[in-house]
Amino acid sequence: QKEVEQDPGPLSVPEGAIVSLNCTYSNSAFQYFMWYRQYSRKGPELLMYTYSSGNKEDGRFTAQVDKSSKYISLFIRDSQPSDSATYLCAMISGGSNYKLTFGKGTLLTVNP
């Protein structure tokens, strides 16, 4: 079983839709959770960073973590064509191990 599972999509939605992106993980040691956005031919850029279970909101983006279910989500409200990208979840266990473990990414297309 992979440590982090993410639905690869692709996901295609109309402009203005609410988008839900999800990841599950198996390693209970993961403590920090991130969402990165990667445009074509670019490196990933950090969107959201959370530590505790619950919701964290930043503009149109909401990150949700449920540690008991080992499940994280990213919600995008009022999606825009500029949101079209690959979204990657990433996790880190902390301690002395600082490597990020990524999901494979979900390709999102928002159609005008």
Add this chain to the structure above:
Amino acid sequence: KAGVTQTPRYLIKTRGQQVTLSCSPISGHRSVSWYQQTPGQGLQFLFEYFSETQRNKGNFPGRFSGRQFSNSRSEMNVSTLELGDSALYLCASSPGQGETQYFGPGTRLLVL
């Protein structure tokens, strides 16, 4: 502040050759991590350097190596290239270990 820069951006090599990729972190960042990104495996951690020392290593063969210089710039080297080494190689820097990682645009390597 300038972002993470990687050179070269594109590279074509043949099997058996070796290659060196370079990464300049954000000014003031002391930790540099390297990742390999392929369509099949997604983003996979190669290694992390902090204060010129390799602190963490992923599950890659010894053909993959790296180093970090006193100015925090880092290089990674791949010897005896194989077709399967074709990938986007991403460098990420952070102020210190365990802190938010910022990615460069990557070096796209094609092995023929």
